[in-house]
Amino acid sequence: MTIDHEASRAEHAEHTEHAPPEAWDALAAGYSEHVAPGEQSLSAAALSLVGLAPGETFLDVAAGPGGLGLAAARLGATVLATDWAPQMVAQFERRARAEGLTNVHAQVMDAHDLDLENDRFDVTGSQFGVMLVPDQPLALREMVRVTRPGGRVLLIAYGSPAEFDALQLFVAALQTVAPGFEGIPDPLPLDFQVSDPDVLRERLGAAGLRDVEVDTTQQERLELSTGQEVWDWMVFSNPITTTILDAVGVSEDDRARMRRELDRMVRDRASTAGVAVLTAPLNIGWGSKAPTGG
Secondary structure, eight states: OOOOHHHHHHHTHHHHTTOOHHHHHHHHHHHHHHTGGGGHHHHHHHHHHTTOOTTOEEEETTOTTSHHHHHHHHTTOEEEEEESSHHHHHHHHHHHHHHTOOSEEEEEOOTTSOOSOTTOEEEEEEESSGGGOTTHHHHHHHHHHTEEEEEEEEEEEEOOGGGOHHHHHHHHHHHHHOTTOOOSOSSOOGGGTTOSHHHHHHHHHHTTEEEEEEEOSOEEEEEEOSHHHHHHHHHHHOHHHHHHHHHHTOOHHHHHHHHHHHHHHHHHHOOTTSOEEEEEEEEEEEEEEOOTTO
């Protein structure tokens, strides 16, 4: 499969303007509270796929306030976490201190231009971070560059938005107050640029990895009890949510109506314990950097 990266970047230019570092800074505390805690079991499972071992060095790129870095530190790796949003880095550091993790450090850094030497890390990874950067092929090349020969690179991204439960519930609630809203745009937002596993496989190979594998069997699982929890997860997981609400002209009263509709939908899906399980498909891709001379 051949991908025209320049055309892809041009197609998505309007979306990249919606999420500068300042927009992610504004979400950092909410992301840390409402989104990051639910990612940790997934982080641990993904790190097992690349065989991260105690004592190895791990780089978390576009880490947000948790991502893979905290899970890697718990496994005994020496961790550097990076993110281009200073408040995300601050939240990461706060969470690491709260757990007493001393084998982790964090720095503000753009995934497109990692200020790090070549061939440094045993494993480099990104969970829901590099999946949405404007120039993903460049960011992936940077991840490979800073990984030692024979080391591994890992990327976790969302699969098809059509099977993304929280997103689909949110769109349905939005359409109750804005019937003209057509749903997920075409071309897809940057979040879903590698929702096709073949595209992810090609990009990892093009970045310089070999023995590339893409696992499509795992899901993100959200266990939520109220419409407010769905709202908080959507609003704090990505700046594009509020951007869309503002662009559509959804008033505060309509936002309250949306939350009530989400509450109804969650109740309809909930178990007898009152908990609704919302899932999202994942593409987890990884590969190894060729040894020197390999």
